[in-house]
Amino acid sequence: MSRRIWPLSLAAREGVATARTGRWTSLLMALAVTWIVAAPGAADAISVSRLMDDEKAWIDAGGYVFVVTGAREGDTQNPIPAPACEALASVDGIGAAFALQRTDATGTLSYIPGGRVSLYDVSAGALDFLGAAPAEGGVLLATAGFLERTGAADGDVVTIVRRGATNTVPVTSDPLTIRAVDTAILGDEFDGALLVPAHLTGTADSCYVRTDAAHVSAVQAALPTLLAYEGKPAIPNPRLFKSDFTVDYTHAYENRALRWVWVPATALLGLLWAMLQWFRRSHVAIYATFGMKPGARLVMQLGEWGVLAGFGAVWGWGLGVVGALALGAHAAQALELVTFHGVLTVIGATALVVLLGLRPAGTLLNALKDR
Amino acid sequence: MRLSARDVSYTYPRGDHQVLAGVAFDIPAGTSAAIMGPSGSGKTTLLSLMGHLLPMQSGVIATIDDEGRERSLADTASWVLQTVSLLPDRTAADNVAVGAYSDGASRAEARDRAREYLAAVGLAGHEQDSARILSGGEAQRVAIARALASRRPIILADEPTGQLDARTSATVLDAMIGAHGERTVVIVTHDPEVAARCDLVLELRDGAIYERADS
Numbered sequence: 001m002s003r004r005i006w007p008l009s010l011a012a013r014e015g016v017a018t019a020r021t022g023r024w025t026s027l028l029m030a031l032a033v034t035w036i037v038a039a040p041g042a043a044d045a046i047s048v049s050r051l052m053d054d055e056k057a058w059i060d061a062g063g064y065v066f067v068v069t070g071a072r073e074g075d076t077q078n079p080i081p082a083p084a085c086e087a088l089a090s091v092d093g094i095g096a097a098f099a100l101q102r103t104d105a106t107g108t109l110s111y112i113p114g115g116r117v118s119l120y121d122v123s124a125g126a127l128d129f130l131g132a133a134p135a136e137g138g139v140l141l142a143t144a145g146f147l148e149r150t151g152a153a154d155g156d157v158v159t160i161v162r163r164g165a166t167n168t169v170p171v172t173s174d175p176l177t178i179r180a181v182d183t184a185i186l187g188d189e190f191d192g193a194l195l196v197p198a199h200l201t202g203t204a205d206s207c208y209v210r211t212d213a214a215h216v217s218a219v220q221a222a223l224p225t226l227l228a229y230e231g232k233p234a235i236p237n238p239r240l241f242k243s244d245f246t247v248d249y250t251h252a253y254e255n256r257a258l259r260w261v262w263v264p265a266t267a268l269l270g271l272l273w274a275m276l277q278w279f280r281r282s283h284v285a286i287y288a289t290f291g292m293k294p295g296a297r298l299v300m301q302l303g304e305w306g307v308l309a310g311f312g313a314v315w316g317w318g319l320g321v322v323g324a325l326a327l328g329a330h331a332a333q334a335l336e337l338v339t340f341h342g343v344l345t346v347i348g349a350t351a352l353v354v355l356l357g358l359r360p361a362g363t364l365l366n367a368l369k370d371r
Numbered sequence: 372m373r374l375s376a377r378d379v380s381y382t383y384p385r386g387d388h389q390v391l392a393g394v395a396f397d398i399p400a401g402t403s404a405a406i407m408g409p410s411g412s413g414k415t416t417l418l419s420l421m422g423h424l425l426p427m428q429s430g431v432i433a434t435i436d437d438e439g440r441e442r443s444l445a446d447t448a449s450w451v452l453q454t455v456s457l458l459p460d461r462t463a464a465d466n467v468a469v470g471a472y473s474d475g476a477s478r479a480e481a482r483d484r485a486r487e488y489l490a491a492v493g494l495a496g497h498e499q500d501s502a503r504i505l506s507g508g509e510a511q512r513v514a515i516a517r518a519l520a521s522r523r524p525i526i527l528a529d530e531p532t533g534q535l536d537a538r539t540s541a542t543v544l545d546a547m548i549g550a551h552g553e554r555t556v557v558i559v560t561h562d563p564e565v566a567a568r569c570d571l572v573l574e575l576r577d578g579a580i581y582e583r584a585d586s
Contacts, residue, residue: 003475010472021460283458289450290521291473 006287011296014287015303026308029276033312036269037345038320040261041338045320045329047258048337052330055249062185062239064216068207069237070229078229079203085227086123086200088207093215098125099204100195104165107194109158110172112150119162120190121198127179129210130195135177141195143183149192154180160194185210187239203229209236213250262344269345270352273305277356288361298357305353313346372436372447372524372555374398374421379430380578381416390416392578394430398571400437400524401552405566406559408575414559417575418529421557422450434525448525449473449518451547453533456514457502463489463513464498470520481520488516491546493539507534515543528558532565544568 019026055063068085070078080099088097099122106116122141127134132141140160142152152158156178162171176196183190186208207227211219224233277284287297320338325331379394390413398404406414419425421432422444434442449470457466464485471481489498492512497505505513511534518526526547532540540562548556548568558565566572574581 005473005475010478013478017461017465018458023460025460282456286456286458286469290469290517291446 006292006296008296008299011292011300012303015300015305016307018283018300019304019307022304025276025280029272029308030312030315032272033269033309033346033349034316034319036265037313037316037342038323038338040258040265040345041317041341042320042324042327042329042334044256044258044261044341045324045334045337046327047256048253049324049329049333051249051252051256052333054247058240058247058249060182060185062187064211064213065185065239066209066211066220066223066236067187067239068209068223068227068234069205070234071232073232078232078234079205080207080227080229080234082123082200082202082204082207085204085207085209086125088209088226089125089128091219091222091226093211093219095210095212096125096129097207097209098129099123099200099207100126101198101200101204105162106165107160107162107196109150109152110161111158116163117146118193119160120193120195121200121204122195123200123204124197126195126197126208129208130181130183130185132179132181135179137174138176139179139197140176141181141183141197142178143181143191143193143195145192146194147178147180152178154178160196185239207234208239262341262348265341265345266348266352269349270356273349273353274356277301281361284361294358294361297361298354301353301357302350305350309346309350313342317342372434372442373400374404374432374434374525374555374557376417376421376432377430379417379420379427379432381413381420381425381428390578391420394575394578394580396573396580396583398555398557400555402570403548403556403558403568404571404573405569406557406573406575407561407563407566408581412575413578414575415529418527418557418559422448422527444525447523448527449521449523451511451515451518451526451528451531453530457505457510457517459501459503461502462498463494463500463502463505463509463516466502466513467516467520470517471522473521474523476520484520484522485516488519488546489513491519491542492516493542508536508539511535512539512543515547519546523554525555526557528556530560531558532560532562537564540565541568 068080070080082099085097085099088094101121103119103121105119107119108116126141127139130141132139140158147153157175158178159175160173162173209219209223220236223236227234284297287300292300317338320342321334324334324338376394376396379391380389381391382389394417406417408414416425420427434444434447436442458469464482467485467488468481471484476484486498489495492515494509494512494516497509502510502513511531515531528547531547532543535543544565558569560566571583573583
């Protein structure tokens with residue numbers, strides 16, 4: 001009975017042995033895989049993280065906030081219905097909303113006479129909108145500028161003395177707990193002011209509405225009707241002015257060039273493997289001369305590739321994640337994108353290894369023919 | 372395995388010089404034959420035609436087994452080239468094992484054959500030497516051991532002892548030619564001492580078998 005020559009298991013072992021004994025060749029190939037797996041994912045993770053940071057800064061500055069006011073009629077501007085504004089928080093796609101009423105009153109902390117600041121009445125939704133926790137007895141929303149000027153601190157319980165624009169009798173409030181808030185999302189005009197949660201039952205000057213990227217268009221379209229005053233539609237104004245130079249972050253994410261960087265990475269790995277095989281074509285010729293058929297040869301090459309790519313991919317993944325984190329990428333993006341690019345690069349390169357392995361091989365006799 | 376050539380002629384396409392003109396020979400199974408001749412006499416061309424490296428233009432070269440059936444040279448012959456062709460990162464034993472694998476040997480059997488044939492060419496104890504550190508002569512002997520380990524019935528060799536001293540050359544020829552009838556061996560050589568070891572000598576001159584001598 002004739003014996004089977006070059007069974008696939010033997011061919012695979014030869015491939016592994018070639019990788020194991022390849023010394024500099026194997027080391028350089030594994031290092032190439034390492035860097036080619038690491039670099040694209042790390043670069044993309046850093047790029048996406050920066051995009052996310054920029055978007056977050058933009059959102060924090062009011063990127064998805066609408067300031068809704070009533071329509072202007074002649075010299076007067078219609079108000080907006082405060083209860084309707086407050087109720088918007090329950091509308092799908094709206095994260096938070098509150099009504100704001102400007103007052104002509106000023107206030108001071110009772111223990112710091114003088115230094116009057118502007119007071120704004122806001123509906124209860126402002127706490128959620130600005131991320132302030134409620135407190136027993138009520139809260140006073142104070143900006144960083146106010147706290148800096150007065151020396152008051154978050155959590156202090158204070159009373160404020162409220163004075164109207166005319167010579168009315170000052171009113172001292174019940175004790176209120178100070179909540180420090182960042183009002184940058186509302187605009188610079190509130191820096192140094194106090195926002196006083198109040199029960200606004202009638203109308204208000206404006207309504208602040210926070211939405212998100214997925215709902216911004218629908219919310220903008222719905223707000224005129226939702227906040228109409230006496231049948232007259234309200235006007236939603238984006239808190240941040242948009243221009244041709246405004247970055248569309250969703251578009252920027254989906255169309256980033258680095259998203260496809262695994263394609264040239266794959267091609268580069270395939271090219272390196274092709275060069276390696278070309279320089280070592282005499283090795284393949286030796287096996288072909290001694291009866292190794294194309295199927296077994298492919299398995300042998302895959303065995304070698306599997307070892308080199310396996311080590312390289314693991315090292316590359318680790319290097320990519322650590323490198324991306326070191327260069328400021330977010331952990332989630334580093335893990336996700338280094339894995340994404342690494343997996344696609346290795347799969348793509350393996351496909352190229354298979355394609356290259358299917359090419360006909362020369363034999364030692366061809367070497368004789370070349371003489 | 373018998374090698375038979377009838378009326379073999381060959382002219383290289385880019386020249387009008389006829390390298391081989393009506394060559395005919397018969398190398399019986401289990402014998403050794405040396406092909407000799409001056410440079411340009413057509414030795415390598417004849418070997419290339421025997422190995423189907425060059426397309427036949429006229430004539431026939433056939434490999435015929437004991438039952439009279441024509442066999443493929445690719446499955447029946449091992450080659451030893453003048454240029455050394457080893458896997459440089461592997462050991463001498465690994466290189467010889469490649470020949471054994473072509474005969475369907477298991478790993479253990481291939482290891483045994485590697486030891487046996489390396490010893491036969493005078494390289495006992497060099498099994499674990501990396502092919503990279505072998506001298507030219509040692510590497511040539513490893514290539515010969517690899518061909519022997521394949522246990523194919525035909526060995527075609529192009530100047531196999533070109534890099535060996537006389538004593539080592541004799542050892543290698545002992546191993547390669549072996550006992551009479553063991554295998555068919557065709558050796559292209561310039562060395563009369565090598566030719567003297569063969570059963571037949573085919574002297575090529577001006578594209579024809581000038582002389583056929585039976586040792």
